[in-house]
Amino acid sequence: MTITIKDIARQAGVAHTTVSRALRGSPLVAAETSERIRQIAAESGYRPSAAARSLKTNRSQVLGVVVSSLDDPFFSEILQGIESVTQEHGYSLFAAASQHDPQREQKIVQAMLEHRADGVIICSTPFSAEQAHHLLEYGRPIVVVNNQAAEEYRYSIYHDDVDGSQQVTRHLIDLGHRRIAYLGNASSGRTTLDRLAGFQQAMQSAGLPILDGYLYQAAGGGPADGLAAAHHFSGLMQSQAADLERHSMLQSASLLPPTAVVCFNDMLAIGLLQGLSLAGWRVPQDISIAGFDNIVFSAYTQPPLTTFDQPKRYIGAEAARLILELLQTPGGDMARWEPKIRLLRGRLLPRASTASPDPTLPSPSQEQRWRGG
Amino acid sequence: MTITIKDIARQAGVAHTTVSRALRGSPLVAAETSERIRQIAAESGYRPSAAARSLKTNRSQVLGVVVSSLDDPFFSEILQGIESVTQEHGYSLFAAASQHDPQREQKIVQAMLEHRADGVIICSTPFSAEQAHHLLEYGRPIVVVNNQAAEEYRYSIYHDDVDGSQQVTRHLIDLGHRRIAYLGNASSGRTTLDRLAGFQQAMQSAGLPILDGYLYQAAGGGPADGLAAAHHFSGLMQSQAADLERHSMLQSASLLPPTAVVCFNDMLAIGLLQGLSLAGWRVPQDISIAGFDNIVFSAYTQPPLTTFDQPKRYIGAEAARLILELLQTPGGDMARWEPKIRLLRGRLLPRASTASPDPTLPSPSQEQRWRGG
DNA sequence: ATGTCTATTGCACACGTGTGCAAAGAAAGG
DNA sequence: CCTTTCTTTGCACACGTGTGCAATAGACAT
Structure with missing residues (x-):
């Protein structure tokens, strides 16, 4: 049905591992072979399985965003700022609205943890510390936007x-x-x-x-x-x-x-x-x-x-950039990363x-x- | 690091497969055993890996939504309607904005295919037929909201x-x-x-x-x-x-x-x-x-x-319900499902x-x- | 020719979960 | 007591991808 690297491997007469390397751009594969494999992949409409990759690499290429309401004109503009940056960097966005409801919040965090979101941006102004703790406990960095308790979080973008x-x-x-x-x-x-x-x-x-x-x-x-x-x-x-x-x-x-x-x-x-x-x-x-x-x-x-x-789009974009930057840093103990809080200022209109x-x-x-x- | 069903199995003195069954609520496992396993799982903060499950079951529990802009007050209200329904049913939402840009559209579809979204809702008014074809080709049902060519799609919710x-x-x-x-x-x-x-x-x-x-x-x-x-x-x-x-x-x-x-x-x-x-x-x-x-x-x-x-939230909710209903139907050949188009009417204000x-x-x-x- | 180094490829295994099948034990029926 | 049936559990394998390591072959130097 859906085609995999093994199918491509068979067609190219190589092992599936060579295909994996070729498509990921590894220098370990001969240029000629690589080209042939890419060719076949493109023709066959191959789509790598994010699930399999995520399982193996511990990277989901997914970022979560929690907002109190998706149709709030303020938050949705921030959300758009986030989305434009993450999309550019190949990350997908998991959007969820908490609606000021602790139970929904709980379900959202649960879902994001199960999907192993690489990081979470919280725009929802009231957000339970307990849920945030769950995320951090699981090693998911959190960036907070205009939150009630910016000081409690290590990373935040907020407006003065x-x-x-x-x-x-x-x-x-x-x-x-x-x-x-x-x-x-x-x-x-x-x-x-x-x-x-x-x-x-x-x-x-x-x-x-x-x-x-x-x-x-x-x-x-x-x-x-x-x-x-x-x-x-x-x-x-x-x-x-x-x-x-x-x-x-x-x-x-x-x-x-x-x-x-x-x-x-x-x-x-x-x-x-x-x-x-x-x-x-x-x-x-x-x-x-x-x-x-x-x-x-x-x-x-x-x-x-x-x-x-308030530079809403910019705030969102900055939050996205910050979390992407955090994801770049070589793992290790997240608790040892240095905190980063960015304070932005708008202008009177x-x-x-x-x-x-x-x-x-x-x-x-x-x-x-x-x-x- | 992250705990898995194998860890739980070890702790409970059973095989990991029993844990799997217990947590999924299979009747094949003794009530007592099941209870013990659930207990341990809850205590240890176990979070099932959506990636692994998706890989095995071919179900990602993810729905994609394409919208032209996330901060459009009209679309964002529809989006909120969608989100509230999908969240209730345990599906997560993948939100992306096409910005009327074919290249972004292409990247969005690519990402959704890679993540194997179970279905896609398209609210973006102009959406390339080619991209839609990619989705359908991959067996992903599409529900279209207020789209330019509702008749071309098999499933759509639209306002008269x-x-x-x-x-x-x-x-x-x-x-x-x-x-x-x-x-x-x-x-x-x-x-x-x-x-x-x-x-x-x-x-x-x-x-x-x-x-x-x-x-x-x-x-x-x-x-x-x-x-x-x-x-x-x-x-x-x-x-x-x-x-x-x-x-x-x-x-x-x-x-x-x-x-x-x-x-x-x-x-x-x-x-x-x-x-x-x-x-x-x-x-x-x-x-x-x-x-x-x-x-x-x-x-x-x-x-x-x-x-x-226009009942925007309701339109979004209906679109979500429709696609969830499609996902219920026992697989088979998607092309043989009967088309469903829902026409909604608002009222003059x-x-x-x-x-x-x-x-x-x-x-x-x-x-x-x-x-x- | 032999040995060494490098470039390229394949093998084996792992990631975490789910399922068909067999096995073991218990209960039931004779 | 034996046979049959049901309940409960474990084994083996699969899903699609990535990586350490070994293997092969060719290039090059000695």
């Missing part, structure tokens, strides 16, 4: 989210905003913390307080979550606007609506933008909104979204969703009267 | 794009539109043709002409292509508006701007929406825009996009980007004076 989040926040501050809120995503592990930290640090170093209710954590990181969060901010703005009106007669302003919102990512920002627009708020006139990641669609909202351009706050709104000089968060 | 496109067009006609343009995507094979055909049929059966310049094919199917196409339609509208003004004094209107545009997909529509908005046109007051696919972000544009909801045309625009009674396309 703290810096990025700071830049975004500072951008708003530079525009003149003083009352800036933050819309987070509770379920993204390390990234959750880093971006929030960046926001808080930028606010603090500018001497700005984070007011009550200005920190809101959505349950997920999709546009629907952003839309839902709009209710929170919208309510906040309305009640505070009402408060403001009431109190303005008393020359006091203990509650004020935010003039800008920094979002955990673009998808949340897009949902929020939609929600606030529906509620009648104008962006950026009434409120500025900034996202993070620069997913493709962030450029096509109305108004286009100010965001932080100011677009039309952020602008200076309306000067007719309460002036910054009143700041000290607001309640701190 | 003709019907969908008709529905979208009719929706606009029902709203009162008479001058409707079409923004296509030249590079999507079968889908390109079907959606255009649906548009044309709906127009024809309503007795409406397709005017000169109203059919525009973009080079690709991304938002950037839609944005670029906006120049075309915007120019069309301006020049025609100018023409209209000139001619209105003569009570004639040989050239009129479209009041609606049907787009090949949501991404083009989103780009077009952006472009026309930038050019100062209001949607849907000045012009209605409809997309196709119902990608996540189509709900978050301003205004939200009227589109056709009217949103705010389409509305009745402005009644102050030229009335439908003037239709017969327009130049036909």
Whole structure:
């Protein structure tokens, strides 16, 4: 049925071992013989069995990628970056989505171990340490991308989210905003913390307080979550606007609506933008909104979204290159390889969703009267 | 190093073949023995070698998926649908992006053949018949999703794009539109043709002409292509508006701007929406825009996009189920299996980007004076 | 001619798993 | 007690490939 090197050997009148050598390009076989064998192999449509080779060489030429969801526009772009590099180097890609489900995670790791993937790239933000341990125990190198616990892994590529989040926040501050809120995503592990930290640090170093209710954590990181969060901010703005009106007669302003919102990512920002627009708020006139990641669609909202351009494809490509490099190093004890952590930085991408706050709104000089968060 | 059934056999005091049987759940082994073996296997963290098993059984438990791009929001959702089903059934997924590049396609097919993927799902719209032939020749069943030449393949899942496109067009006609343009995507094979055909049929059966310049094919199917196409339609509208003004004094209107545009997909529509908005046109007051696919972000544009909801995840899941079903059937001659083509239908999703045309625009009674396309 | 070296090839075995067949033991039936 | 049948286990071999080692033959020097 399927033809093997033995078939070719028979046809060429040599031993199958000579065929094996010829096709692998070994110098141990005469040029003439080699040529003849290659000829026959090509004509017969011979396809070497990866299984047999893998069994013998302990190399599967397969890399695993774990991602939380395959249809996440952020991860899928990273995935594409990984794929383009691995394909170029003759490795195949094993893609699996954990869906934030420990049981699926477990099955994925099991499958990758059984297939003896040469290495695994983990993009899934929350990934159980236990499963990772299983992989390492089996000698499979792991490269982690933007993970919650980059320090726990020896090899990782990650984006400096703290810096990025700071830049975004500072951008708003530079525009003149003083009352800036933050819309987070509770379920993204390390990234959750880093971006929030960046926001808080930028606010603090500018001497700005984070007011009550200005920190809101959505349950997920999709546009629907952003839309839902709009209710929170919208309510906040309305009640505070009402408060403001009431109190303005008393020359006091203990509650004020935010003039800008920094979002955990673009998808949340897009949902929020939609929600606030529906509620009648104008962006950026009434409120500025900034996202993070620069997913493709962030450029096509109305108004286009100010965001932080994370080099997603490049991050994926770097992760792939790193793991390929690890596979080059002459085996030995994996634990003795030196750790390698690569920190990448993106750039701020100011677009039309952020602008200076309306000067007719309460002036910054009143700041000290607001309640701190 | 890595532990095998022989190690377990030694520890259990049996032959490795008994271990093999026990772990595979063969009834040929005593319950007690079986239990003991499973115990040891679990404790020792034994992972069966997929390579060895594949070699022996001719089953790799691997399915291949070819897609044109992994970060396409449409395909990645289908991919997620596929993955969720295959994972549930213990199959692993080999994902690869062809990028419309024949050479990559060739490498992908090569890799999948070498890994002896049990079956392949092709979502990449343009896929070389030659490569497909290689797969079939090797006995690998192929299931095709929304492909250009569904009839050429024995197994396919596809969406009734003709019907969908008709529905979208009719929706606009029902709203009162008479001058409707079409923004296509030249590079999507079968889908390109079907959606255009649906548009044309709906127009024809309503007795409406397709005017000169109203059919525009973009080079690709991304938002950037839609944005670029906006120049075309915007120019069309301006020049025609100018023409209209000139001619209105003569009570004639040989050239009129479209009041609606049907787009090949949501991404083009989103780009077009952006472009026309930038050019100062209001949607849907000045012009209605409809997309196709119902990608996540189509709900978050301003205004939200009227589109056709294609059940992407379901399509992917069905494709996976179909190929798994094929793998169940007792081998034999693949050519004798009966073909199976599954046609799915989505539903129209009217949103705010389409509305009745402005009644102050030229009335439908003037239709017969327009130049036909 | 003999010995040495090199180039080329084949043999034997291994990788980890699964299966047909025989063997051994136990149970059942006479 | 013997024969038959069933249950349980082991042996031998196969899947397709790669590699250490020996074998052969030719080239070259002595």
